[in-house]
Amino acid sequence: MISTEVQEWTLEGVLDELARLDSSMHDRHFAFILGSGASFSSNIPTGKDLAQRWLTDLHLRECRSGESVNDWSKTSGVISGNITFETAAEFYPQIFERRFRGDRESGYAELEKHMDGKSPSLGYTLLAEIIQETRHKVVVTTNFDNLVADALSMHAHQSPLVVAHESLVGFVRPQLRRPLVAKIHRDLYFNPINDHDGVSNLEEGWKNALKKLFQYFTPIVVGYGGNDGSLMGLLNSLELGDIAGRIIWCYREGSPPPKLAQEVLLKHDGIKVKIPGFDEFMLQLAAKLVPDFDLNRIAERTEDLGKKSADRYRRQADQLMKALAKGTQDQLNTRQVMAQSVKPRESWWAWELEAAAQTDPDKQDEVYKQGLAQFPESSELFYNYALFLSDKKLDIASAKAMYEKSLELEPDDYDAIQAYAELVFRHDKDYEKAKGLVQKMLRLDPDNADALAFYGSILAAQGDLVEADSYFRRGLKLDPDRVGNIVEYADFLSDYRKNYTDAEFFYKRALELEPGNVTALGNYASFLAFQSKKLKEAKFFYDRALILAPESPLLKDGYKMLLDVMRKEKVRAGRASKAQHKDNEV
Structure with a gap:
């Protein structure tokens, strides 16, 4: 018997069904069909x-x-x-x-x-989380806004393929490497389709692309009124079985699916479900689909991303300021512009830029002290002052005190923990102190490849070579192309394990990835000179490294030692040749 009324389920029943499909049918995917109602809570009119x-x-x-x-x-x-x-x-x-x-x-x-200027609502944030953390990565929308892509970008998720014009529909396919946002009425900036003919008729390319898509994707309709003939016409034209599973049409109180939508749902045995709103529905769906779903974790991660972006921006500006310190007149003019571009002494960063603009270390020191007197609660300024004290003033005791103060104000500042750990490890050889700091780094970020390699170096220095090897390998498995860690592992294999064959393999691997990496060039040159005794090859790599970093004390010292060895080898070879010549005469 053919039903004349669309099935209506409870919201709890729909969420339960979607969770079951997600867990039991791994070849089934969901596609979210969004209309203007989804953007209402982002302060965009419907x-x-x-x-x-x-x-x-x-x-x-x-x-x-x-x-x-x-x-x-x-x-x-x-x-x-x-x-x-x-x-x-x-x-x-x-x-x-x-x-x-x-x-x-x-x-x-x-x-x-x-x-313009509208930020994604909580619902879009949660949709981005579903797209990132599950296999359900397709959004089909009649909207012109960019809220889906913005939400993915804000939370550092994978950037989507946004198909905002019918000329690009060839890129729409069921097998996708990244999220897809299909904007069937175009983008806001590509002459959006608003006229009667355009809204009533779907371009042929879109028809073919979406027909193929819906064979693998179950449509979940949210915030879509179904008043245009284009998408509704396509759904109505599909044969029974052309859609994977059944269409689920979400509607709000007082806005039931229109007549054409009811016909489509009847034809494809779809379901309608009343929801309290887009944000509320996405919250409940994310709780069902996303593994270890945690709203607070999303908020903390987003906050951390923002802080890291701001820190990275400031650090790059600082590095540029310092790099211009001994440059041409144009570079000095650039330093002046940078120093003047921040209101003087009104923020901790203004003090940092003023300090970086100084060429006299004593004046820099005085600027930092004045800045800290004005901003005694700035963990960032204490951290930067500690770097200055250790790198420029070589005042290790004071640098450590500044790191301690920075971490007292911001205990989980990853960069400060790492820099402090490097200092006590490299300078003080205080392996236990360094070990405790790196353990804290790993608690904050268990899968950080740099921290794992650093921990391996500390274990190696303490003589625990087997455990050190396991930490190096864990880090390289997580990030196999991290050149710094590859070089560090090669050093470990050479210096501690005396495994010269594998060490050379990793040095070469590092230089394949970054032929101009000064550390890789210098360390490989040292390895060739003093472990493999390949003096000519060692000189070749030292020469390359010194072209890139002619003032490096380590490179100059290593090169000098190599030349001494080569001279001694030449003298020894000369004496051996003379001795052989005398023997031949006798």
Whole structure:
């Protein structure tokens, strides 16, 4: 018996079904079909809101009889049949055409005004989390906004393939390496499709691409009114079995699926479900689908990403300032511009830039002290002062005190912990102190390849070679192309394990990845000179390294030692040759 009424499930039943499909059918994927209702909580007007605003504009312009906007709408001629203020969303494209007739660009500008600068709501954040952490990576949308891509970017997830024009539909395929956002009415900046013909008819390329897509993806419709003929026409044209599973149509109280959507759901044996809103639905769905789902973890990760981005930006500016210290006049002018580009002495970073602008270490020291007197709670300024004291002033005791102060103010500052650990390990040889600090780094980030390699170096220095080897290998497994860690492992194999064959393999691997890496060149040259006794090859790599870093004390010392060995070898060879010559004469 053919049903004449669309099935309606409870929200709990739908969420349970989606969780079951996710766990038991690994060849089944979900595709999220989003309309303007999904963007409402991001402060972007819905299609209905815009249609009603524009209808009000038309009423203001054209109504001379004094009728209400609702009464005037019925005879306005916007469409051939009746239209009311309440049903305006159904006639969005016709209203857009009439409102912006003769000046379509002003219509696009109106859309840009409503969408520019809007941030993704919680629902989009959670959708991004689902896309990143599960196999459900497709969004099909009639929206012009960029909220899906923005949410993925904000949380440092994988960037999506955004197909915002029909000329790009060849890139839409069921087997995807990255998330897909299919914008079937184009992007805000690509002449978005708003006219009646465009909204009513889906371009042929989109029809073919989406038909193939829906054979593998179950559509979950959220915030979509179903008032355009393009997507609805495609769904209605599909045969029974052309869609993987059943369509799930989410609607809010007072906005049930329209007649055409009801027909599509009946045809494909779909389900409708009432939801409290886009954000609320995504929250409950993420809790079902995302492994170890934790809202606070998402917030902390996002906050950490923002801090790291700001820190990286400041650090790069600092490095640029310092790199320009002994340059040409143009470079000195650039330093001056940088120093003047931050309001003087109004933030800890302003003090940092002022310190970096100094060429006299004593003046730098004085600037740091003044800055810390004004900002005694700035962990960042204490950290930068510690770096200055250890690297420039060579005042190790004071540097350690500044690191301690920085970490007292910000105990989980990863960079400060790492720099402090490096100092006590390399300079003080305080392996236990360094070990404790790196253990804290690993608690903060267990899969950090650099921390794992650092821990391996400490264990090696303590004589625990087997455990050290395991930490080096764990780090290289996580990040096999991290050149610094590859060189460090090669040094370990050479210096501690006397495994020269494997050591040379890793030195060469590092130089394959970065032929101009000074540390790799210098350490390999040292290995060739003093372990493998390949003096000519060693000189070749020292020469390359010194071209790149002619002032490096380590390189100059190693090169000098190599030349001494080569001279002694030449003298020894000369004596041996003379002795052989005498023997031959006898």
